[in-house]
Amino acid sequence: MAVLFDPERKLFTLHTRHTTYQMKLGPCGILLHLYYGPRAEGDMSYVLSFRDRGFSGNPYDAGADRTVSADVLPQEYPCEGSGDYRPTAFALRRANGVSGCDLRYVSHEIHRGLPALSGLPAVHCAEEEGETLVITLEDPSAGATVHLSYGVLAEADAITRSAKIVNISDAPIVLQNAASCALDLPGGAWDLIHFHGRHEGERAPERAPIRHAAQCIGSRRGMSSHQHNPFVILADENAGEDGGLCAGAMLLYSGSFACTAEQDPFGLTRLVLGVQSEQFDYELQPFESFQTPEAALILTSRGLADLSHRFHSMILHHVCRGPWVTRPRPVLINNWEATGMNFDKECLLRIARRAAELGVEMMVLDDGWFGSRSDDNAGLGDWTVNETKLGGTMGSLAGEIRSLGMKFGLWIEPEMVNEDSDLYRAHPDWAFVIPGKAPVRSRNQLVLDFSRSEVVDAVFARLCTVLDDCRPDYIKMDMNRSLADVYTASAGMQSRGKVLDGYVRGVYRFLEMLLQRYPALLLEGCAGGGGRFDAGMLYYCPQIWCSDNTDAVDRIRIQYGTSFGYPVSTMGAHVSAVPNYATGRVTPLQTRAAVAMSGTFGYELDLDLLTDGEKEQVRQQIRTFKKYEDLIRFGDYYRLTDAVQDHEAAAWMSADPDGSEALVTIVRLLATGNSPARFIRLKGLLPDAIYRDEATGETYSGSALMHLGLPVPYAPKGDFLSVRIHLEREQDPNEKKRRPIWQNISLMRKK
Numbered sequence: 001m002a003v004l005f006d007p008e009r010k011l012f013t014l015h016t017r018h019t020t021y022q023m024k025l026g027p028c029g030i031l032l033h034l035y036y037g038p039r040a041e042g043d044m045s046y047v048l049s050f051r052d053r054g055f056s057g058n059p060y061d062a063g064a065d066r067t068v069s070a071d072v073l074p075q076e077y078p079c080e081g082s083g084d085y086r087p088t089a090f091a092l093r094r095a096n097g098v099s100g101c102d103l104r105y106v107s108h109e110i111h112r113g114l115p116a117l118s119g120l121p122a123v124h125c126a127e128e129e130g131e132t133l134v135i136t137l138e139d140p141s142a143g144a145t146v147h148l149s150y151g152v153l154a155e156a157d158a159i160t161r162s163a164k165i166v167n168i169s170d171a172p173i174v175l176q177n178a179a180s181c182a183l184d185l186p187g188g189a190w191d192l193i194h195f196h197g198r199h200e201g202e203r204a205p206e207r208a209p210i211r212h213a214a215q216c217i218g219s220r221r222g223m224s225s226h227q228h229n230p231f232v233i234l235a236d237e238n239a240g241e242d243g244g245l246c247a248g249a250m251l252l253y254s255g256s257f258a259c260t261a262e263q264d265p266f267g268l269t270r271l272v273l274g275v276q277s278e279q280f281d282y283e284l285q286p287f288e289s290f291q292t293p294e295a296a297l298i299l300t301s302r303g304l305a306d307l308s309h310r311f312h313s314m315i316l317h318h319v320c321r322g323p324w325v326t327r328p329r330p331v332l333i334n335n336w337e338a339t340g341m342n343f344d345k346e347c348l349l350r351i352a353r354r355a356a357e358l359g360v361e362m363m364v365l366d367d368g369w370f371g372s373r374s375d376d377n378a379g380l381g382d383w384t385v386n387e388t389k390l391g392g393t394m395g396s397l398a399g400e401i402r403s404l405g406m407k408f409g410l411w412i413e414p415e416m417v418n419e420d421s422d423l424y425r426a427h428p429d430w431a432f433v434i435p436g437k438a439p440v441r442s443r444n445q446l447v448l449d450f451s452r453s454e455v456v457d458a459v460f461a462r463l464c465t466v467l468d469d470c471r472p473d474y475i476k477m478d479m480n481r482s483l484a485d486v487y488t489a490s491a492g493m494q495s496r497g498k499v500l501d502g503y504v505r506g507v508y509r510f511l512e513m514l515l516q517r518y519p520a521l522l523l524e525g526c527a528g529g530g531g532r533f534d535a536g537m538l539y540y541c542p543q544i545w546c547s548d549n550t551d552a553v554d555r556i557r558i559q560y561g562t563s564f565g566y567p568v569s570t571m572g573a574h575v576s577a578v579p580n581y582a583t584g585r586v587t588p589l590q591t592r593a594a595v596a597m598s599g600t601f602g603y604e605l606d607l608d609l610l611t612d613g614e615k616e617q618v619r620q621q622i623r624t625f626k627k628y629e630d631l632i633r634f635g636d637y638y639r640l641t642d643a644v645q646d647h648e649a650a651a652w653m654s655a656d657p658d659g660s661e662a663l664v665t666i667v668r669l670l671a672t673g674n675s676p677a678r679f680i681r682l683k684g685l686l687p688d689a690i691y692r693d694e695a696t697g698e699t700y701s702g703s704a705l706m707h708l709g710l711p712v713p714y715a716p717k718g719d720f721l722s723v724r725i726h727l728e729r730e731q732d733p734n735e736k737k738r739r740p741i742w743q744n745i746s747l748m749r750k751k
């Protein structure tokens with residue numbers, strides 16, 4: 001049993017294979033947090049200390065007992081108005097404008113499986129793999145019931161959290177905050193690791209001790225954003241890649257969010273993660289409810305690499321869905337960086353023909369194929385094929401590309417509209433524009449009000465006309481601006497939180513409809529690169545374009561940061577032309593490919609402009625990728641250097657969890673004259689095994705590779721050179737044949 005309730009001690013215990021989470025019904029029915037850590041048995045109530053602390057008030061029903069205070073006790077769902085003055089997870093305002101709420105235990109239930117959340121992404125599993133505890137809290141005077149859900153995915157070591165809030169009063173209430181989870185950790189010195197960035201520079205890790213001051217990250221943009229990612233790690237101050245206690249919290253949500261971490265005066269660390277409360281103000285009519293997005297927690301005592309492996313595994317097995325999660329993904333060519341919007345049919349077919357000759361498997365037509373779109377000032381919203389540009393229908397273009405033996409993919413940006421479009425001229429009220437206020441433009445476009453189902457349905461129907469005609473194998477679903485003017489023309493729904501949340505749910509509904517109608521479709525998420533790289537999108541799209549920055553050196557850093565929470569198979573990565581358009585940097589073709597191969601792998605350049613020698617390299621790169629694809633996607637990914645701090649070399653590897661093979665990539669970044677020897681220590685190998693370098697035949701001891709490492713090559717001279725080393729364990733010929741790595745990963749995770 002993963003969920004246990006001890007009625008005598010009033011203890012709730014959640015066990016995963018390696019971790020335990022424990023709660024207690026404290027005095028006055030306050031739901032207290034006791035423990036989240038490595039697997040432990042017994043009663044952890046001893047962590048609670050009941051003391052009379054000055055200026056920390058007491059619940060009325062504690063009577064004369066001054067030792068009970070919501071201000072100091074570790075809690076599960078702290079709420080504003082209970083006497084807890086720390087950052088809270090829940091706050092509401094009554095119809096008369098009064099705020100304040102005090103939630104107390106009412107009942108609990110235990111169910112098999114993990115619940116699907118209507119209209120929202122959620123961690124999923126077979127019924128026998130999961131168990132869910134639902135604890136109901138209530139404040140009748142404030143008019144709110146809160147159902148807290150704890151999903152336990154024992155083998156994946158994951159615990160999911162969410163809350164459903166019901167208005168039980170006969171008047172409207174306004175939710176000012178409704179976080180997905182709070183985590184109160186007594187004791188310990190924790191660091192917060194979060195991932196910040198910008199367009200063309202996403203997800204750089206930043207680590208700082210959690211002090212006696214709230215540290216808040218999040219997004220107010222209506223999208224999870226380039227600037228912050230809804231994934232954070234609490235790491236013990238001594239935890240590193242290879243060891244130490246750390247816990248990750250990941251929100252399965254693609255809209256505005258907030259995460260706050262603070263140490264309280266008595267040494268307790270609180271983390272609150274959920275929707276962005278600043279913009280929330282979510283009105284609930286009597287008996288209406290609000291389901292928060294889900295957060296997934298994973299904890300390990302084995303350091304950051306192990307934490308990443310567990311998140312990768314959870315995302316692959318329990319977040320992503322559909323046939324493409326395990327299936328080899330087609331190596332693609334995308335015309336964007338080659339042509340922009342300046343193309344015609346002949347130009348596209350020329351690119352496709354050349355790519356097909358070199359072994360590329362899919363041609364993706366990017367922005368510019370519809371309406372009057374010849375630059376990024378017009379046309380968004382008009383999803384009718386520009387047949388003059390394409391020399392015929394989309395179906396006929398797709399047919400010609402397929403006749404080259406390639407699959408066909410298409411770019412769309414359904415959430416957006418240009419004022420210079422027939423759609424906007426016909427339905428100006430479909431865009432987010434506040435009456436009487438000039439809207440904020442971004443990339444000269446406005447955002448469609450996807451909180452309105454009629455808008456979603458109309459855009460979907462229009463796009464389906466094109467999609468039915470060409471039946472694409474792949475869609476890149478883009479989103480190229482943040483939301484600013486949040487106003488809906490639909491009646492009775494003006495609260496900003498409701499519109500923003502409704503927008504995100506509208507996007508999810510659009511994605512779900514796409515997958516229902518075209519079940520074989522491979523979806524790639526995108527938002528100006530990685531502006532919506534989150535687990536919510538991964539529920540629909542097993543891959544997301546990682547960044548608009550395709551410079552190999554910058555990409556090493558972006559993919560490094562992304563890898564803390566998200567697996568390689570989710571990171572859209574392509575080889576592009578040099579000098580790179582974003583940085584002007586020239587990097588060798590081999591290095592560009594080595595970096596893109598640590599992602600979904602594809603090309604985004606005009607292959608005709610390559611020399612014959614380079615074309616041959618491309619052919620060879622595709623063969624190499626195909627050969628190692630399973631190992632790259634499903635192996636355990638190890639960060640071997642700190643890609644943010646280290647300017648000399650960058651290295652990473654994928655190892656089969658059973659230690660039988662590994663693929664190591666080392667990039668020498670900035671070369672130095674007469675350089676000292678530098679070694680890169682490998683990970684995830686078997687110390688007693690002997691490994692053979694497939695290319696050179698040289699053999700190495702597993703132990704030596706992990707304790708001394710492989711040298712960074714010093715020749716030839718030059719910056720940004722890379723090597724890829726495939727190591728295979730020398731096996732006794734009588735040893736049993738290995739299973740495919742996809743099965744290995746599921747089995748090995750149980751260790």
Ligand code: GLA
Nearest residue numbers: 336366367526527528529548
């Ligand atoms: C965004 C995407 C790019 C490309 C352009 C097209 O910036 O991230 O890859 O599709 O839009 O407008």
